[in-house]
Amino acid sequence: MQLVCPAGNLPALKAAIDHGADAVYAGFRDQTNARAFPGLNFDESELRQGVGYAHQRGRKVYIALNTYPDAARLVAWQSAVNRAAELGADAIIAAELAVLEYAARAHPGLPRHLSVQGSATTAAALRYYYERCGIARAVLPRVLSIQQVERLAATAPVPIEVFAFGSLCIMVEGRCQLSSYLTGASPNRHGVCSPARFVRWEEGPDGARTVRLNGVLIDRFDPEEPAGYPTVCKGRFDVNGEIFHALEEPTSLNTLELLPRLASAGVAAIKIEGRQRGVAYVTAVTGTWRQALDRLAADPAGWQPLPAWQRTLAAHAEGHQTTLGPYHRAWH
Amino acid sequence: MRLSLGPLQYFWPRDRVLEFYRAAASWPLEVIYLGETVCSKRRELTARDWLALAAELADAGREVVLSSLALIEAESELAALERLIDNGRFRIEANDLSAVQLCRERRLPFVGGPSLNIYNHRALALLMEDGLFRWVPGVEQGRELLGELRTEMAAAGGRMPELEVIAWGRLPLSWSARCFTARAFDVGKDDCGFRCIEHPDGLPLATREGQPLLVINGVQVQGHAVCDLGPELPELRGLGVDLLRLYPQAERMAEIVQHFRAAVDGTGTPERLGAVNGYWHGQAGDAALVTST
Structure with a gap:
């Protein structure tokens, strides 16, 4: 092999x-x-x-x-x-x-x-x-x-x-438009998921960080919490009033x-x-x-x-x- | 310009599905796509039920096309696809290359569904050699990409197939082996309890700031916005679009079909009933992120 x-x-x-x-x-x-x-x-x-x-x-x-x-x-x-x-x-x-x-x-x-x-x-x-x-x-x-x-x-x-x-990749490769739905840049066509130019990190006075993709909140992290690269599939979202990794954990x-x-x-x-x-x-x-x-x-x-x-x-x-x-x- | 009713993407109880399509038989549209495209576990209607429904709708004068599952994993699903294709009467919307190949092996014409990755004229021409007679471009294909594709196709001396564009409904964005509805209820996919049936328009997903973003629909994820290309009708005509696809949503479908019928039969530009489709304008798909059109 x-x-x-x-x-x-x-x-x-x-x-x-x-x-x-x-x-x-x-x-x-x-x-x-x-x-x-x-x-x-x-x-x-x-x-x-x-x-x-x-x-x-x-x-x-x-x-x-x-x-x-x-x-x-x-x-x-x-x-x-x-x-x-x-x-x-x-x-x-x-x-x-x-x-x-x-x-x-x-x-x-x-x-x-x-x-x-x-x-x-x-x-x-x-x-x-x-x-x-x-x-x-x-x-x-x-x-x-x-x-x-x-x-x-x-x-x-x-x-x-x-x-x-x-x-x-949690989604079938080649068949995921989550990144392009938020940014207009297509992994299939442009070869990159969550392009860095759309990613914005912000740190609050308490050390908590938020990360956005083209302005859309992908996740928020406590000061000591590890934070990964923000792809839509690995963010935390609200489904049925619960906040969790609705698609996949990092x-x-x-x-x-x-x-x-x-x-x-x-x-x-x-x-x-x-x-x-x-x-x-x-x-x-x-x-x-x-x-x-x-x-x-x-x-x-x-x-x-x-x-x-x-x-x-x-x-x-x-x-x-x-x-x-x-x-x-x-x-x- | 003709109107089509795209395949039902959600999981509705049997009676609701039958009632919906019996009503649809009298709606002013030409083409109806039937069948399960998202999850093979959804069996409120059996293959035989879908075929009976197809016969009813065909008898009512509609062109009926049977849509295939977008993601095929198990050999049992592949065998079910073969039986669907061998139905002997109705044409197939091929939503993955397994369906394309099975149609090709049988020399059967097929519709190329939106989950096939066709981004250029050459790929389209190859699939037309295989039997593709109508194409529903994927969600990322906007007016500019379609215009370029038509130009390149003409320059290469090729002809376009019938072109069907998604004009109403939530955009299908991704598929997974995982069921996100089961995940949301903290149950395994194999013990999902068919929870999708409780969400006839999908399960909404919002950001931690409460911004609506996506809709979970079993193994499929959709955009939250119900997109409406009605106001772009003049552009669609200019691009030679033959059919407008209206995806079934849980509410107002009779009204929506009437609205599009009046629009395509008339000459004006219809008012906007749904959200802007940013992809059409070469931007992020999500209407909330569209800057200007």
Whole structure:
């Protein structure tokens, strides 16, 4: 099972490679990928260095081109596909039909992975992308239970990649307009959820903080309370007169304990979320999953998730909390 | 310009659903979308009931389309979708690519629903090759994006499918594996007790300052505002929109249909009955955040 790790910049890419990633995924510094945050991602020269660094060590680089271009901007996405091919990427990760179809036509030798943003949750949907765009792999949205993942891995026309760890989108990826409903900036089209330019923190005289997105109150925190990045899905709201995390708590997905089941289901790759995170995160999380995978390969029957691994992962989780998320039925 | 009644997004008791559609049979609109698009656990009407209703409405002279579930997780849901598509009489609104693929494999024409991600002319053209004959753009598609898409489609020598725009109702914004209604009542999804049935217009969610923001509808989240594109009718005509979609809300639907009928049959600009749809104007979707149109 391949370990696919995030690279938001060149130091993170090198850290991921150095600590055991089989492949890294990265994006260009524009809106062609779903982590289009200021100061993140790669220009061509950096990516060329990154591809060189990975290839010298026998690892792979996948380029995420996983946003949805509108009609007037489709040409820019096509040119990003060309750049990925020229830079020697081992695959592109894309969601949008026109992007995938263009890549298949213009660069048939460049493998195409279906992004999680493609929202494909069934064998039928995967057949569509396979037959229409010749995808070589598909990343599943974080909505399926472990039993459903196992079934889908058995019936899908292509190898499956699943998310193993990292911040958890509570909504089906590619099908969430909560951020654009408040800001007009679309994660699907512009590659960023809760853009920083719409976020405003305020601290009261007592040390309590409020955070707003385009003026809308997302949450309020007591002076000592940890406060995460304000996405609509992880805010506290009033439903039926009760204030709570009505959609989801700030927490990270952690599937470590499911690793043997994912392996025996034939899942081809596990993915670590977090291109927006720094070198320390990439180093610790990649290293931990590398150890877990190596230990599993060496001793599948005796494998147990070590407490030290779980401590490291929890320390790097959003809100220092982890969940099995949708893999576990009770979460639903 | 024709009017359509979009699929019922909420979970209503069986008698209320039947009563609603029996009334709708006499409303002045051309197309009715039927079926459950949000949650497969909602079974006040069985597949057979929906088909019987479809036959009744078709006999009353309406074009009936069967809408598919937007998020399919279980193989049992996929099997139910296959049975729906194989109904032998009515066309399908495909609300995810599973439905597209099953229609494509059977060479059946379909409506591309608003939860398909179609953002450009090329993706639309590909889906038209697959059988898409009508398209309901997703909520983010405003007048500028649709205008650009039409221009690019024409420049590429393609033709547009029938275009159906959401003109009335709460906008569907997201779907999840999790049921937020069950969460609000602190029960598991598997033991939800079908609590959605107590919220015929969804469960309101407000900010901690009491600002209405969203509406929880099981695994779906909607905007709180009931959007109204009536006043934008001249723009809709200019963009070649063929159908206006009116989503069922719990109140006033007969009146709303009459209002839009008068508007599309007349020449003037109708008064605003609902909220501004900010997305249409290239802004935040939420009417409360729209600066000017």
